[in-house]
Amino acid sequence: MKILVPVxxxxxxxxxxxxxPDGSGVDTDNVKMSMNPFDEIAVEQAVRLKEAxxxxxxxxxxxxxxxxEDTIRTAMAIGADRGMLLTHDTAVxxxxxxxxxxxxxxxxxxxxxxxxxxxxDNDANQTGQMLSALLGWxxxxxxxxxxxxxxxxxxTSEIDGGLQKLRLTLPAIVTTELGLNQPRNATLPNVIKAKxxxxxVREASSLGVDLDPRLKVTKVTEPPARKSxxxxxxxxxxxxxxxxxxxxx
Amino acid sequence: xxxxxxxxxDNQTLSPHTARALTAARQIGGEVHLLVAGQGCGHxxxxxxxxxxVAKVLHxxxxxxxxxxxxxxxxxxxxxxxxxxxxxxxxxxxxxxxMPRVAALLDLMQVSDIIAVDGPNSFRRPIYAxxxxxxxxxxxxxxxxVRTTAFVPADTEGAAPIEQISVPDLASPAEWxxxxxxxxxxxxxxxxxxxxxxxxxxxxxxxFDAVILPLADALGAAVGASRDAVDEGFAPxxxxxxxxxxxxxxxxxxxxxxxxxxxHVAGIKDAKVIVAINSDPEAPIFKLADYALVGxxxxxxxxxxxxxxx
Ligand SMILES: Cc1cc2nc3c(=O)[nH]c(=O)nc-3n(C[C@H](O)[C@H](O)[C@H](O)COP(=O)(O)OP(=O)(O)OC[C@H]3O[C@@H](n4cnc5c(N)ncnc54)[C@H](O)[C@@H]3O)c2cc1C
Numbered sequence: 001m002k003i004l005v006p007v008x009x010x011x012x013x014x015x016x017x018x019x020x021p022d023g024s025g026v027d028t029d030n031v032k033m034s035m036n037p038f039d040e041i042a043v044e045q046a047v048r049l050k051e052a053x054x055x056x057x058x059x060x061x062x063x064x065x066x067x068x069e070d071t072i073r074t075a076m077a078i079g080a081d082r083g084m085l086l087t088h089d090t091a092v093x094x095x096x097x098x099x100x101x102x103x104x105x106x107x108x109x110x111x112x113x114x115x116x117x118x119x120x121d122n123d124a125n126q127t128g129q130m131l132s133a134l135l136g137w138x139x140x141x142x143x144x145x146x147x148x149x150x151x152x153x154x155x156t157s158e159i160d161g162g163l164q165k166l167r168l169t170l171p172a173i174v175t176t177e178l179g180l181n182q183p184r185n186a187t188l189p190n191v192i193k194a195k196x197x198x199x200x201v202r203e204a205s206s207l208g209v210d211l212d213p214r215l216k217v218t219k220v221t222e223p224p225a226r227k228s229x230x231x232x233x234x235x236x237x238x239x240x241x242x243x244x245x246x247x248x249x
Numbered sequence: 250x251x252x253x254x255x256x257x258x259d260n261q262t263l264s265p266h267t268a269r270a271l272t273a274a275r276q277i278g279g280e281v282h283l284l285v286a287g288q289g290c291g292h293x294x295x296x297x298x299x300x301x302x303v304a305k306v307l308h309x310x311x312x313x314x315x316x317x318x319x320x321x322x323x324x325x326x327x328x329x330x331x332x333x334x335x336x337x338x339x340x341x342x343x344x345x346x347x348m349p350r351v352a353a354l355l356d357l358m359q360v361s362d363i364i365a366v367d368g369p370n371s372f373r374r375p376i377y378a379x380x381x382x383x384x385x386x387x388x389x390x391x392x393x394x395v396r397t398t399a400f401v402p403a404d405t406e407g408a409a410p411i412e413q414i415s416v417p418d419l420a421s422p423a424e425w426x427x428x429x430x431x432x433x434x435x436x437x438x439x440x441x442x443x444x445x446x447x448x449x450x451x452x453x454x455x456x457f458d459a460v461i462l463p464l465a466d467a468l469g470a471a472v473g474a475s476r477d478a479v480d481e482g483f484a485p486x487x488x489x490x491x492x493x494x495x496x497x498x499x500x501x502x503x504x505x506x507x508x509x510x511x512x513h514v515a516g517i518k519d520a521k522v523i524v525a526i527n528s529d530p531e532a533p534i535f536k537l538a539d540y541a542l543v544g545x546x547x548x549x550x551x552x553x554x555x556x557x558x559x
Contacts, residue, residue: 126349133350138422162430214358229539
């Protein structure tokens, strides 16, 4: 069984982002970029399944700037075998990403597509579900546990109120939650090996999918600022402030 | 404009998320229908009919809908979607699972997690963990999920008619095995007026329970946690507050031994008053806190519990 893992290049999760003063977006110049953390967990999970003898090959795909090659190489250093990069100049919306992935699924015939549950830049949480709907495959989102057993997968998902266990007939779509695993640190030899792994680069537009955005972003603004707070020196003072000043007790 | 809102429920009770998402729907403007889909959820349909501003409740009842699996629910919604310009749901785990499928099947892009309605096709939504706000416009038919903490609940003075709708033959490639849910007497986290949260520094589940829970109970508060506290097993995943957990908007949020990572504070920015208790005066949480108390939480939190219990 082949596993396909889509990975996204995004501003590193530790960076405090800056909204451009002209409202045109978020500043990405000279900002540290990394693989979306949820996607890294997806890569790690796929590689673990391969190491356990349950998958034959792990193929990663990234859609976007040519610089996403770095992201693909990072995934290869974790253990992915092969990469595909679909380049495009402007941001590609989740719907178009899902449609591009449908094309790749037709080409590659994976038994499992593992995706991050959301990308920490647009926080959309859509692509996996959209892909599942377009393919007519089963989906399990926010996976905290994934067990593959022959032609099915049992997934424990984090849901409001607790956990939900689902059994999916393969092929299927799984999206990852933070607790699924702790991605490994790539070793230096594996980083070097990753540079030589096969990477197929194509223009996203060559796949015959409409990539024009459907939503119009009119502007991006700062969130409302909170007024600055004060330090209190004792529990007694805190309780008095909460009671008399803030009036929340 | 005709709007279909997916009701959030567990076959027994209508979740308060629905009344809040309804407010967003009414701000979009037009005739709002509520879809109650499940098994044996007649009581829920009746409760939905009482929400103010609902023109009609569509009640779909079938064994296949018992667990509201995303594959089936999305097909059901698509089967009635023709008559609607706007399809929306609260951004709960059900809404997040179902609505992107609906959007894809209708060849539409979803607008996720709106926090404000600026016009019938114009919305605001947080991106980058709420550190930026994206203003977006759709061009016609639209699929939306709603961040419910951003909207007040609609009243319950309505009396809408309930219409049974037929359920298409549904088969899912996913099979439900079980739900493992945590029941609690405490208020629901996302709608609680007070929230007490603990972080990794609690050190163990025993200490989390011994230190955080008594303060929460003394205040009648819901309990929250940082992701690290969840990963360490101190708290169930359902308590996670933040970018990738729950958004809360209480009057009072007390963060105990939580550093204030970007991803955590993303979930608490709408709290009216934030109190942080942390031993590190440089902890980032203090930048956000209205009241900062520097010190050891193992002394200060029990002292606070005693003080508010008086
Ligand atoms: C993609 C992604 C998504 C994430 N989503 C979320 C999310 O939704 N929610 C979330 O919470 N996190 C999330 N995280 C994790 C987040 O980045 C932080 O790692 C996490 O919030 C830190 O948890 P913490 O504050 O409990 O632990 P730490 O950061 O370890 O902080 C512990 C704090 O406790 C203080 N302390 C220690 N001992 C004491 C004491 N005796 N008394 C008082 N204070 C003490 C320390 O000074 C420190 O500030 C996410 C991370 C990633 C990568």
